[in-house]
Amino acid sequence: QVQLVESGGGVVQPGTSLRLSCAVSGSTFSSHDMLWVRQAPGRGLEWVAVIAYEESHNYYSDSVKGRFTISRDNSRNTLYLQMNSLRTEDTAVYYCARGAIDGNYLYFWGQGTLVTVSP
């Protein structure tokens, strides 16, 4: 049974930082690309960042490029998202999700962690 559990969300002020974690169990973590996807209140899904299974490549959506950093620790089966210079528009539920071997459709998702950026 694959499980993804996010943590680290909370209420922060604009301009500050937060780090999210996603612990993965029941899966060969190091064999899969991992993604962060977010959902602002009442809105749709937005891809935020992806990291390759071997940690060598990571990519970001334009909305977070230069502010967010995705990383992973394959020895700890954990995915991270370091979020700097947070803005009110970053307020969302952040999901981690596991990519598939044959393409990054998202078979497994965490339950999400809420990040609220408010003055």
Place this chain on the structure above:
Amino acid sequence: EVVMTQSPATLSVSPGERATLSCRASQSVSSKLAWYQQKPGQAPRLLIYGVSTRATGIPARFSGSGSGTEFTLTISSLQSEDFAVYYCQQYSNWYTFGRGTKLEIK
């Protein structure tokens, strides 16, 4: 960026009837198209990938079709648990989602 456009935004259908949801890509995404279902307060759930392959445990009443830029999700006979929001996602050129179709009870 590949823009995914879903229609309609809201679809009202009676239980037992067929629902047809559409998704259009701004450029070809080949067969790299997935569908997800999301219920309030829950994470999205993968229904379909590769245009037409059902994920494990997804009932046969869900089917996907299309190619290139035009795709369809069909739910053949709606059950009460199917009323939710549905998203398409392309994974050909990075990852983008449509804005969703809310399937509501008529």
